[in-house]
Amino acid sequence: MTSIDTTALERMLNLLPVRYKGPGGVAGVVKDGKVIARRAWGFADMYRKVQLTAETRMPICSLSKQFTCALLLDQFGDPAVLDHRVSTYLPHYRDRLPSVAELCHNQSGLRDYWALTVLQGAKPEAEFTREHALPLLARSKTGHFPAGELYSYNNGNFRILGEMIEDGTGRSFGELLRERIFAPAGMKTAELAPDTRYPPDGVVGYEGNDDVGFLPAENGVYWFGDAGIVASLDDLLAWECHIDETRGEPDSLYNRISGPVTYRNGTPASYGFGLRRDTWRGARITGHGGGLRGFSSFRLHAAEERISVVVMFNHDASSFTAATAILDAALGREASNETVRPEGWDGLWLDDDQGLILRTVQDTAGIKLHYAPSAARLTVSADGVARGHALALKKQGEMLVMRRESENLEVTARPLAPVEWADGVGIAGRYWSEELEAHLDIEARGGAAYASFEGMFGTGPVERMYALAVDVWVITTRRSMDAAPPGDWTVQVHRDADGTVSGLTVGCWLARKIAYLPCG
Secondary structure (H helix, E strand, O other): OOOOOHHHHHHHHHHHHHHOOOOEEEEEEEEOOEEEEEEEEEEEEOOOOEEOOOOOOEEOHHHHHHHHHHHHHHHHOOHHHHHHHHHHHOOOOOOOOOOHHHHHOOOOOOOOHHHHHHHOOOOOOOOEOHHHHHHHHHOOOOOOOOOOOOOOOOHHHHHHHHHHHHHHHOOOHHHHHHHHHHHHHOOOOOEEOOEOOOOHHHOOOEEEEOOOEEEEOOOOEEOOOOOOEEEOHHHHHHHHHHHHHOOOOOOOHHHHHOOOEEOOOOOEEOEEOOEEEEEEOOEEEEEEEEEEOOEEEEEEEEOOOOEEEEEEEOEOOOHHHHHHHHHHHHHOOOOOOOOEOOOOOOEEEEEOOOOEEEEEEEEOOEEEEEOOOOOEEEEEOOOOOEEEOOEEEEEEOOEEEEEEHHHOEEEEEEEOOOOOOOOOHHHOEEEEEOOOOEEEEEEEEOOEEEEEEEEOOEEOOOEEEEEEEOOEEEEEEOOOOOOOOOEEEEEEEEEOOOOOEEEEEEEEOOEEEEEEEEOO
16 A cells, blocks of 8 residues: 655645635645645635635536536547537538547647637627537548547547537437536535636635745636536545445446557557546656636546645646646655756747747756647656657657657657748738638737738737748647636648749647638
């Protein structure tokens, strides 16, 4: 039986409000089916002085995905029995349709619909109703990779699953969750509360940080199977106790959603049924994180050690880092510090296959990689390889090789020669995407370039646009309807033989390689 370092665990819990500065948070630990730590601090509403407690319900964000998948298996058994329904939600799709299992495993190849709201002209604080979701998904015509080959996070997969469950059973998704998942697990106050405009228990999510201060976050999104559940710390600790209680039952829902999954070619996958499969300092874990503007959450379960950790904040902070720090403390494990100072790692690279920029920036502690929505931190080992969580970079001549283990993706990126400045005059104009049925406008003003998107949600805010290399630009999207926002959009400019702009390719990690053509 794995022992717990109670002194180290208590110290780490005491440090949470200091290390993760913000309005408030909750954290708890379950060991051998019993709650051994339960902590809450701060305020659910700083203006009204509403205290945050272990009973306060907060949006659990994308932790909802595992419950959606568990309910799908509970109601239908084999996901394949619903494969014929996928075309209902993707009526114009020209590539091979993903299976329901591929939706569950984030292997669909569909572009994330929250990233696409940016390209469809949505304003970050605008209202997004349930009726908006399916028409947006239905516009999809192609994927950004063939279904089953790679991993790409996509909230839309789980929006479809939630709608599919409700359509297939003829019953309310929320009622089924309460009856089939929450009640058996003892999650007494958890419920589906998809409209983020009306959070339960008076809880407020906050934007900002301790340097600039905290302000209430505005959310107008209607979530569903992707992130619609609210729960208290006590609810989630009950879920962890239920997982331990049913650990010996092969057909328990958690054993089913946490079992092995593969890609189409049989390669093991590290994500399936709304859960990540991972190894953290020797402990094999399953878990998931979540983020909504003003909220952050993470839960993990180490089955062999029979320990679970839950962390939730009502502000933007790394709940993953907090949860793994609690796990390390509880198990008495420390990180290895065998790293070297990075040299010659600053660079700009292009992943031609995905159509995405890689930027590497070195400092005394390691390397920051800009590629996915959030920058990743890596440290350089004595073998010259830069490593982060499920991520490795190495140089191969002039090329940069990136291995993203959790995505089944290996990239060989070519170097680009950075440019200091370009005014954008040569690419200014109006562009049309047949894939999205939406426009992009580029303007050059006084030596600066700007982009704005227009689509089914109107005209979005103007975004700054910067030249990185010849005919390679970046549009920085730091705020959107979803959290985290898409991040950097890579814009590649294509030209005819005479130098005339023939089109653009726009993409981010969540939504890659979208073609735009100049309007006549």
